[in-house]
Amino acid sequence: xxxxxxxxxxSGGLAFPSVARLELDDLLDQLIARASxxxxxxxxxxxxxxxxxxxxxxxxxxxLAQRIVESxxxxxxxxxxxxxxxxxxxxxxxxxxxxxRATVARIGALPQGKGVLGSLIDNPKALRLEDLATHPASVxxxxxxxxxxxxxxxxxxxxxxxxxxxxxxxxTHAGGFTPxxxxxxxxxxxxxxxxxxxxxxxxxxxxxxxxxxxxxxLARSLLSGEMxxxxxxxxxxxxxxxxxRAHGAAVTEIADSDPGTAHVTAxxxxxxxxxxxxxxxxxxxxxxxxxxxxxVLIADAAADPRTTTVVDRAPEVRSVLAVPLSTSLGGPGTxxxxxxxxxxxxxxxxxxxxxMLHGFAAHATTAIELARGRRDREAxxxxxxxxxxxxxxxxxxxxxxQRVGLALTSSASAADAPxxxxxxxxxxxxxxxxxxxxNTVFPR
Numbered sequence: 505x506x507x508x509x510x511x512x513x514x515s516g517g518l519a520f521p522s523v524a525r526l527e528l529d530d531l532l533d534q535l536i537a538r539a540s541x542x543x544x545x546x547x548x549x550x551x552x553x554x555x556x557x558x559x560x561x562x563x564x565x566x567x568l569a570q571r572i573v574e575s576x577x578x579x580x581x582x583x584x585x586x587x588x589x590x591x592x593x594x595x596x597x598x599x600x601x602x603x604x605r606a607t608v609a610r611i612g613a614l615p616q617g618k619g620v621l622g623s624l625i626d627n628p629k630a631l632r633l634e635d636l637a638t639h640p641a642s643v644x645x646x647x648x649x650x651x652x653x654x655x656x657x658x659x660x661x662x663x664x665x666x667x668x669x670x671x672x673x674x675x676t677h678a679g680g681f682t683p684x685x686x687x688x689x690x691x692x693x694x695x696x697x698x699x700x701x702x703x704x705x706x707x708x709x710x711x712x713x714x715x716x717x718x719x720x721x722l723a724r725s726l727l728s729g730e731m732x733x734x735x736x737x738x739x740x741x742x743x744x745x746x747x748x749r750a751h752g753a754a755v756t757e758i759a760d761s762d763p764g765t766a767h768v769t770a771x772x773x774x775x776x777x778x779x780x781x782x783x784x785x786x787x788x789x790x791x792x793x794x795x796x797x798x799x800v801l802i803a804d805a806a807a808d809p810r811t812t813t814v815v816d817r818a819p820e821v822r823s824v825l826a827v828p829l830s831t832s833l834g835g836p837g838t839x840x841x842x843x844x845x846x847x848x849x850x851x852x853x854x855x856x857x858x859x860m861l862h863g864f865a866a867h868a869t870t871a872i873e874l875a876r877g878r879r880d881r882e883a884x885x886x887x888x889x890x891x892x893x894x895x896x897x898x899x900x901x902x903x904x905x906q907r908v909g910l911a912l913t914s915s916a917s918a919a920d921a922p923x924x925x926x927x928x929x930x931x932x933x934x935x936x937x938x939x940x941x942x943n944t945v946f947p948r
Contacts, residue, residue, distance in 0.1 A: 572699075573587045574601060576692060577601060577602065586598065621657075625666075636655045662698045668697075715863070718746070719864045723868070737755060742772050753773055757839070789802065789810045789843065801824075803822075811824050830869055902941060913931050
């Protein structure tokens with residue numbers, strides 16, 4: 505009979521040739537590595553989605569800027585992050601995280617859009633550097649600034665408009681920032697650009713609303729008749745400082761009889777002590793506004809010769825905005841200019857403020873002129889009314905005097921000679937009074 509015993513089973517389990525086993529191990533290692541990469545990529549994509557959702561959750565510009573830098577730092581693993589918001593090709597806000605307050609205080613003034621940051625404003629394209637110092641536009645760091653080497657910056661674009669630039673420095677990973685980091689940050693900047701655009705539009709709308717409300721309230725107060733004439737111009741300046749969030753405001757006046765001198769007729773806020781001062785008009789911002797016939801913006805007063813006098817009198821001033829007044833408040837033969845100032849460290853004046861201030865000044869000066877015209881008309885009416893009363897009173901008094909004269913004349917005819925002469929003398933005196941009154945009230 506044939507042998508039906510079961511086949512022998514290897515005691516060591518399945519066995520593969522050594523070469524096949526090595527290939528399988530390599531494939532498993534590659535599969536695990538790819539899976540890890542996919543997991544990491546998915547994690548970073550989820551981080552991008554979370555960051556995009558986080559930054560689009562609000563519309564307040566300051567809060568939004570803080571959310572953007574926080575999300576950027578976490579997304580690419582950076583030690584420091586910053587966001588520069590740009591308007592009219594100028595850096596108007598700079599928000600940063602990563603440095604403690606003591607370090608920020610020691611550094612002093614924030615960046616003003618120069619060096620590498622300025623190159624990104626002028627050329628809004630992604631920029632990735634292993635070492636900041638190697639870039640041709642690098643100007644170094646101020647004293648007490650922490651060292652920064654690896655750098656990645658991307659623009660915030662929306663509808664072809666640059667709203668700012670997002671920067672991260674000092675990657676926490678070996679080798680610095682990678683092309684993947686650049687793609688992630690560029691994607692985040694795309695969402696941030698749209699969010700910043702919406703926030704800027706909302707802020708602009710609110711600013712316009714604030715200017716319009718202030719203009720209407722100023723016109724109401726000026727036309728109410730409750731304000732003293734000498735307080736009108738000061739009220740205009742106080743309102744302008746408040747609604748523009750300015751450091752100070754002043755009205756300068758140039759008389760045609762003395763075109764080389766500008767007189768400060770009124771001032772408010774941080775430049776209130778300018779009132780009553782004078783300065784030459786040649787090359788000044790006052791003359792520039794009159795020559796332009798519209799707003800004149802100066803972003804850096806210290807670097808512009810037209811504001812030399814302004815900086816000499818108020819060294820803290822950085823940004824200046826001047827508009828000519830459509831109606832000179834000094835009367836015929838004069839021209840006036842309204843000037844606003846902001847100090848260093850605050851947002852510079854922009855095109856929106858220039859437009860709003862120009863309209864505000866036109867409405868305010870028109871309201872002042874209307875108020876003055878109304879007071880003049882009321883004064884004329886009062887004068888006419890007083891003249892009418894004088895005429896009526898004069899006629900009434902003259903008639904009574906004449907009746908007294910006639911009575912004295914009648915009595916004199918029946919009196920003896922001495923008394924008759926006295927009475928007739930009094931009648932003559934009354935006649936002289938009547939003639940004097942008539943000549944005064946009814947001059948020929």
